[in-house]
Amino acid sequence: MPVRPLTIGEVEQAAEAALPPETWDFVSGGSDAEVTLRANRAAFDRIALTPRVLTGVTAPDTSARLAGTDSTLPMAVAPIAYHRLYHPDGELAVARAAKTLGVPLTVATLSSHRLEDIAAVGGPLWFQLYWLRDRGQIVDLLRRAEALDFRCVMLTVDCPPYGRRLRDVRNGFRLPHDVVAANLADPHRHVARAGEPGAASAIASHTDAIMHPALSWRDVAWVRENTRLPLVLKGVLDPRDAVLAVEHGADAVVVSNHGGRQFDGAPAGVAALPAVAEAVAGRCELLVDGGVRHGTDVLKALALGADGVLLGRPVMWGLATDGERGVETVLTILREEFTHALALTGCAGPAAARDLRVTHVREDRPC
Amino acid sequence: MPVRPLTIGEVEQAAEAALPPETWDFVSGGSDAEVTLRANRAAFDRIALTPRVLTGVTAPDTSARLAGTDSTLPMAVAPIAYHRLYHPDGELAVARAAKTLGVPLTVATLSSHRLEDIAAVGGPLWFQLYWLRDRGQIVDLLRRAEALDFRCVMLTVDCPPYGRRLRDVRNGFRLPHDVVAANLADPHRHVARAGEPGAASAIASHTDAIMHPALSWRDVAWVRENTRLPLVLKGVLDPRDAVLAVEHGADAVVVSNHGGRQFDGAPAGVAALPAVAEAVAGRCELLVDGGVRHGTDVLKALALGADGVLLGRPVMWGLATDGERGVETVLTILREEFTHALALTGCAGPAAARDLRVTHVREDRPC
Amino acid sequence: MPVRPLTIGEVEQAAEAALPPETWDFVSGGSDAEVTLRANRAAFDRIALTPRVLTGVTAPDTSARLAGTDSTLPMAVAPIAYHRLYHPDGELAVARAAKTLGVPLTVATLSSHRLEDIAAVGGPLWFQLYWLRDRGQIVDLLRRAEALDFRCVMLTVDCPPYGRRLRDVRNGFRLPHDVVAANLADPHRHVARAGEPGAASAIASHTDAIMHPALSWRDVAWVRENTRLPLVLKGVLDPRDAVLAVEHGADAVVVSNHGGRQFDGAPAGVAALPAVAEAVAGRCELLVDGGVRHGTDVLKALALGADGVLLGRPVMWGLATDGERGVETVLTILREEFTHALALTGCAGPAAARDLRVTHVREDRPC
Amino acid sequence: MPVRPLTIGEVEQAAEAALPPETWDFVSGGSDAEVTLRANRAAFDRIALTPRVLTGVTAPDTSARLAGTDSTLPMAVAPIAYHRLYHPDGELAVARAAKTLGVPLTVATLSSHRLEDIAAVGGPLWFQLYWLRDRGQIVDLLRRAEALDFRCVMLTVDCPPYGRRLRDVRNGFRLPHDVVAANLADPHRHVARAGEPGAASAIASHTDAIMHPALSWRDVAWVRENTRLPLVLKGVLDPRDAVLAVEHGADAVVVSNHGGRQFDGAPAGVAALPAVAEAVAGRCELLVDGGVRHGTDVLKALALGADGVLLGRPVMWGLATDGERGVETVLTILREEFTHALALTGCAGPAAARDLRVTHVREDRPC
Numbered sequence A, B, C, D: 001m002p003v004r005p006l007t008i009g010e011v012e013q014a015a016e017a018a019l020p021p022e023t024w025d026f027v028s029g030g031s032d033a034e035v036t037l038r039a040n041r042a043a044f045d046r047i048a049l050t051p052r053v054l055t056g057v058t059a060p061d062t063s064a065r066l067a068g069t070d071s072t073l074p075m076a077v078a079p080i081a082y083h084r085l086y087h088p089d090g091e092l093a094v095a096r097a098a099k100t101l102g103v104p105l106t107v108a109t110l111s112s113h114r115l116e117d118i119a120a121v122g123g124p125l126w127f128q129l130y131w132l133r134d135r136g137q138i139v140d141l142l143r144r145a146e147a148l149d150f151r152c153v154m155l156t157v158d159c160p161p162y163g164r165r166l167r168d169v170r171n172g173f174r175l176p177h178d179v180v181a182a183n184l185a186d187p188h189r190h191v192a193r194a195g196e197p198g199a200a201s202a203i204a205s206h207t208d209a210i211m212h213p214a215l216s217w218r219d220v221a222w223v224r225e226n227t228r229l230p231l232v233l234k235g236v237l238d239p240r241d242a243v244l245a246v247e248h249g250a251d252a253v254v255v256s257n258h259g260g261r262q263f264d265g266a267p268a269g270v271a272a273l274p275a276v277a278e279a280v281a282g283r284c285e286l287l288v289d290g291g292v293r294h295g296t297d298v299l300k301a302l303a304l305g306a307d308g309v310l311l312g313r314p315v316m317w318g319l320a321t322d323g324e325r326g327v328e329t330v331l332t333i334l335r336e337e338f339t340h341a342l343a344l345t346g347c348a349g350p351a352a353a354r355d356l357r358v359t360h361v362r363e364d365r366p367c
């Protein structure tokens, strides 16, 4: 990538060229037939927003407050396991870029650098919690996150079980030996078992081994009681669950299908969003993710009721192409596109997007 | 197929490679322009199910009771004529695999092994009845099925007349000499007349020759009176007919277009299902078939009101690739996918699926 | 075509191979971008009919009474100019085949054999009237049609002006010298002016030259008063016009966009049909045409409110491939398909189709 | 183009062949992923109009009064910057052709000939105003336009900021030295800065440099007070803004997304039109643009509530292929197609189009 890329699509292509094929498959693929993965993109492409004119807006204020954290943009980096798969600097590089841009980074339970090392970088951080079998380890993680000034706990509720990622199974995908679950104690630190083509992937086996198979609202209540940080539930799609989240004290929910990696057949996050927004009626914050690839997608999410979005794969693509600088490029592209989109639609800031008229484009081809 | 296939699609490809082209065409094709055949698949792809989270479900109970038979899964093998076309062990292999997996097998009037030999295998069996011209033969079949402990009679009501399968006509398709209608007495046992390219296929002629052309509700009443087994009507798509089925004492109906092999222009079974479910309002059981190729499809059928599904071609593809073991593979894939789908959507079992939120994915491509 | 074709599609392909390219373009093309031409087919493909079962129907009665004429099928041959373009026997061959099958043939004002010669064949005939500039010639044609026992007058109301058929303009298409407007007196008999590529086609110029540019309801009233034959208006799409047709004494209207050859942007006939049927509410007969290529299409038209359909291009394709025998083949295919469709949907005859449940198939492809 | 082209599509192809690739990209491209650019065309293709018959119309009267100007057609040439990019005669050639055909030409603030020279040609002219940073220059332009008998002021309200045209950025597109903003005083006259691939295009930089970034309803009020000419606002899509336009004294609004060159994600103009038409309820005139490529598109716009359309790229394509004569060809094609469309739908003139029945064609392809 000698010339600075203009679009996330260009970064994506560069990442595909830069990564070993099975790593590319791991990061970019989805579960089963990848119907939901494709639906995530298609849902954004179908939405049309009607610009307002003559609002006198020149330099829109893009800043937002998400889950109690100030951000320069209504965006945060989604939790993604094992950043070191894409670049030796892993989460450290991403944390630096996120800090530079001023957006929160969600550090995954399965991060490949330790929370402590990532926190040392100094930007706003969120902590993503997987519901481990070992309750003591959960407590340990929460305490460390609080001590390190993480700003919220994002409990992922749509996993396990781990979705069937057929590409990984076919590739017999497994982690290189130097990529580990850095926050966990041995023996859970190492994703040792080699994947064999056709069997469950090594990562799937590891995930299922360390994570508690049954997660319930009772556990949410327990988390709520055991941390003073704002609580975010990630992976909610049904409006009834969003209401339950409110009732269990969640400060925010992430409307998400886990990037099309869990239940293949789930609706796109952005397609599920309006019903969720109607049901919660402002009683908690709403983030959405899956398929955000352009600043205009962010605006669409806001127009449909979200307070912000999470960015998944694009950040890893940037990391794969150029480490910290690649992530900066990705976030800068999205910032510029989003700022431009606000200006072109006459919005003074994220809040104004809620008032945009939303319709659906149909792009039937005549022949 | 040295490596165990991961998806039904892989089994399908292996079957296409393993079978003579005209046999492949016979089993996989549909009638006329195959619009309904394609609609069966497209209907499933368009449906999105919204997962529930935090239900605390770990190991879902997949068992179901279908037409009075206990099954480990809300699935049964659909009636398919002449299994020996695909493997010398024919219905015996399929019966063994179905027994291993614990799902009912529907044995066709036109099975290529005798009811007695199939029953000797020992799994749960259903008997599919075609309305033969010879009423005595019908009585004989019913008595044998009852004596052999078949658990229900499934009367197929969407045939004759036989659909126009153009591939078979073009191929001049006919049965090999060692594949016969094993349950029928001579001369109906042999599908002798050779097909000539361009004329009606040999199987079509035979079917029309042995089957009574006019089947009416009066005949249903006669069957109802002449057997003590649960009665299932297969091939109902119109809600008004489903209500008539209830009124004529049917225990279940199969919402089906015969796998796209009869009226080309009929809706997909799963598309017709909601209106049927609304009309019968629980007064009889509902099975659906046509295009089920993934455990998630089963879940979609349940969410739309079915109690279970029938599996057609995938079972024959498994049979063609590896006999009993191939059928086991197919049923195992579907069991794993279905169990996984229940877990990923937070369903404790088939009944919970009825409560899932159903929407429709549109996958327009932008360019 | 050594083997008898199985579908109209096969006849179409054979006709394309048999005809000079510019003649093929003339008969098969539409106006402008051919959006409406394609819409005619797409509209049929989108419709699903739900079969009824157990109605006890065996041999459906396909006969119908259309515009006062008994027909063995709810079909008639549409008016098409200059049959001799496709075969030297022209309208005589078509009339013989239509007679054999027992369906009415609509003879065009611009037929390439004289009404008298066609009538000599002896089948049921309808007369299509173009609104000529020369009122005397109209009177002459009506008198001859009545004398020759034509059964109705079908006044075409959607032409002139002649649609812009770009293929013909590009081809500089013109009639061979031996194909003439046989019913007209000199100088209108000869379509002499050579077309030059890029200019209006020779046929367009001739048509515009002989036909009166302004046709109004007053003229319809005049025709109604000047013939004792049933009056059919061909080319009605708007429900308000259909009501006006009833009020002006029309016995039937043909819901038609002239095979996609006039206003490109018009809806498919079968798409316009339901609103027309609702508006006329049985006060006149409804025929529909455009894109009928299968017996099932006929059934769909009936289910949506038509009493019968007109068959256009398929008849010419048959004529092009094998003269009288080719037309017989086309009509026989459609008869068999239609009879089969009735049986497969449990309809005792055309009237029962009105009661079939109609839905719309969507065949989105997932990838 | 030796033979006169038959369709705008043919002119488009000829223009692509005639222009340097980066000039072609500049004129034909849109912003970002060009979703809105494609939506403009798709929206027209989806609309079906139902013709009326027997209205007795022969020679429709195509004339219209648009923004107080008499036009022979309900069409005007859209404001397009720098016509000299496509032909040395630039705006002079277009003005001559527009005069010949009798349709208004909107001269852009950024025209590459001076208002005075264009006005000397003598046809009906409109003046498009960009909201320059230099208020004195705005006053100067308004005074000149009034003095030169321009008939209206069309204030473009959807720019700045300038849309991101990625093709231009990639091409490093910049104006040749002899193409200047002829109406502006130095230093704004010259679009000097060379574009570098990957940076903002030279035209974008120039535009952003000269134009005031904040345009508000207050400025509209100022324009309204500072000119006696009819005021048209171009670039309105939201019905609420259309109502505000009425309240601020606009005589007309142009429902437009700037040819898909500004906010990518905006609906097609013709898709936004019905809601706008309902909101303004006749209180001001409505023009629409974007994707008009056929006379039938014009009719569709009228049927949906527009009083007329603006023609953008097709005029430049004509200019590129053959200067004045090429523009004449384009306008003549559209005139002939539109006249023909009126006749084929039974409309005596533009006003009658409002009464046509509008439906939507879906052209799903079955396989």
Ligand SMILES: Cc1cc2nc3c(=O)[nH]c(=O)nc-3n(C[C@H](O)[C@H](O)[C@H](O)COP(=O)(O)O)c2cc1C
Pocket: A026, A027, A028, A040, A078, A079, A080, A081, A108, A109, A110, A128, A156, A234, A256, A257, A258, A259, A260, A261, A289, A290, A291, A292, A310, A311, A312, A313, A314
């Ligand atoms: C490679 C990869 C790893 C992921 N790891 C996690 C994880 O550890 N925890 C989690 O909650 N979500 C995880 N996700 C899901 C993301 O947080 C996010 O929901 C998703 O990537 C958003 O979709 P997008 O990639 O289309 O932007 C992962 C996603 C990917 C692609």
Ligand SMILES: Cc1cc2nc3c(=O)[nH]c(=O)nc-3n(C[C@H](O)[C@H](O)[C@H](O)COP(=O)(O)O)c2cc1C
Pocket: B026, B027, B028, B040, B078, B079, B080, B081, B108, B109, B110, B128, B156, B234, B256, B257, B258, B259, B260, B261, B289, B290, B291, B292, B310, B311, B312, B313, B314
């Ligand atoms: C080769 C073949 C033979 C069939 N034979 C019968 C039969 O004898 N009786 C019957 O009721 N249905 C028969 N069917 C229909 C199936 O029972 C079932 O409705 C259909 O296959 C379901 O669709 P699927 O194949 O897409 O799963 C047959 C289907 C196929 C493909």
Ligand SMILES: Cc1cc2nc3c(=O)[nH]c(=O)nc-3n(C[C@H](O)[C@H](O)[C@H](O)COP(=O)(O)O)c2cc1C
Pocket: C026, C027, C028, C040, C078, C079, C080, C081, C108, C109, C110, C128, C156, C234, C256, C257, C258, C259, C260, C261, C289, C290, C291, C292, C310, C311, C312, C313, C314
């Ligand atoms: C080559 C050709 C010539 C036609 N000539 C006439 C005609 O003379 N008079 C008329 O009313 N319709 C004419 N039509 C229209 C047909 O009557 C009919 O409306 C149309 O062909 C039906 O569509 P289909 O061809 O898709 O079945 C013609 C159509 C074609 C294709």
Ligand SMILES: Cc1cc2nc3c(=O)[nH]c(=O)nc-3n(C[C@H](O)[C@H](O)[C@H](O)COP(=O)(O)O)c2cc1C
Pocket: D026, D027, D028, D040, D078, D079, D080, D081, D108, D109, D110, D128, D156, D234, D256, D257, D258, D259, D260, D261, D289, D290, D291, D292, D310, D311, D312, D313, D314
């Ligand atoms: C090359 C080009 C330059 C344009 N310049 C201007 C302009 O200076 N001012 C303006 O208001 N609109 C401008 N437009 C937008 C047009 O006025 C019009 O809205 C658009 O081209 C209509 O879409 P169409 O090209 O699909 O017909 C420009 C469009 C193009 C393609």
